[in-house]
Amino acid sequence: MKIKQIYTSSYFGILFAAIYGIAVRIFVDNSHFKEDNDVFTITFFLITPIIISLIPIIFSKEIRQSTIKSFFFPFLSIFLFYILAFVTKLEDTLCLLILGIPYLLITGTVALLVNYFLKKQDKNNKLFSLLLLPLITLPIENSVPDKSENYKVSFSIIIDKTPQEVFPNLIEVPRLSNTDYQEGFFQLIGIPRPIESKLYNDGYNSYRIGSFTDGLELYEIITQNKKNEFVNFKIDLTKSKLRNKPTDKHILKGDYFKFQNINYTLTPLSNNQTNVELSCDYIISSKMNFYANLWAKNIILDFEKRLLKGLKTNLEKK
Structure with a gap:
């Protein structure tokens, strides 16, 4: 029961979302789909913040039932992701500033929109498949010439x-x-x-x-x-x-x-x-x-x- 409570808690979703963002960042940087491995991709700049904003909502019914929490908790995931990226030296101040505009704009907007459809649902197992989306979109994206x-x-x-x-x-x-x-x-x-x-x-x-x-x-x-x-x-x-x-x-x-x-x-x-x-x-x-x-x-x-x-x-x- 305690494990389930931790799993479904609001704060677990925030932590998991931040760690997920770091994992995608490392995956994009070390992928072998493209020789230069630039992180300036649609996958990292647009798709990743959408998923990060969804994770706390998917994990916690408590967040889904609160419009205020559904809006602000995804931002906590983004800020925690920033801290982890900076501490691990994956990003520096300028990189985080460049990421900041699309991430912050997307996060709040998507959180509210998706929360509207998930608010009354107890289970959202199907949405967990979204976590694998970068594995699909990145190779497709890199196959298209810049x-x-x-x-x-x-x-x-x-x-x-x-x-x-x-x-x-x-x-x-x-x-x-x-x-x-x-x-x-x-x-x-x-x-x-x-x-x-x-x-x-x-x-x-x-x-x-x-x-x-x-x-x-x-x-x-x-x-x-x-x-x-x-x-x-x-x-x-x-x-x-x-x-x-x-x-x-x-x-x-x-x-x-x-x-x-x-x-x-x-x-x-x-x-x-x-x-x-x-x-x-x-x-x-x-x-x-x-x-x-x-x-x-x-x-x-x-x-x-x-x-x-x-x-x-x-x-x-x-």
Whole structure:
């Protein structure tokens, strides 16, 4: 009897739902259906939160009989899942934030809708088969090719220096102090900020190493260089020093996001001023490009704004 009481208790359903979410996360990450094993899938972003929201309701008649509990208890499962994912280092703050929007929206809505149909039922054995749904949907999803789309984000700023004074500082970015570079929300949740970049030549290519906080270093090859007017970089991630964190693993090491070109365009203005435009071209390949680009666009734009403003502050004080 005691075992049955634990099994049907509200809190057992919450715990089981959170552990189920972790199990699906590990399954998606280690599946062999796709070489890159990206977690940016419909199975993980849409189907999994639906099931997590259902589990406490399926397990407990007490929850089904309470509209308030049927709405709020699934949220407890989601928050517990977040904690477990963070503690086990399966996800970091940025990853959980990206997951947060679809998970929280889906969880409450589905819980209320399904509770309406299950409220008077004592047994819901048939619904337990939903726990196996990711085993079916993930291989089907991965058998369908991802859609690749090109995107571009640009930002420009006027610096009170001539192109001749500005250009060398774009090739080799000077060390940006905390006063120069104003950190924002994305830095608070763990995205590194640029520190400086150094120029090198291996006899074949000119390249620079861009140093960021938290030990991140990007290897950037100069592919075009028109002095005082234009310079283009391509990032070689195979020669870069990445962090051992979920964000770098999913975004930089995965195949669904790829940098194409990063370039600066300088336009001389009157009064020894220069308009500096920083542009980033990238490709997203997934089945959720709209949502992926929503985050990519805002993160890259925030980076461009803060970097150019930091450079402006650094150069104009000299």
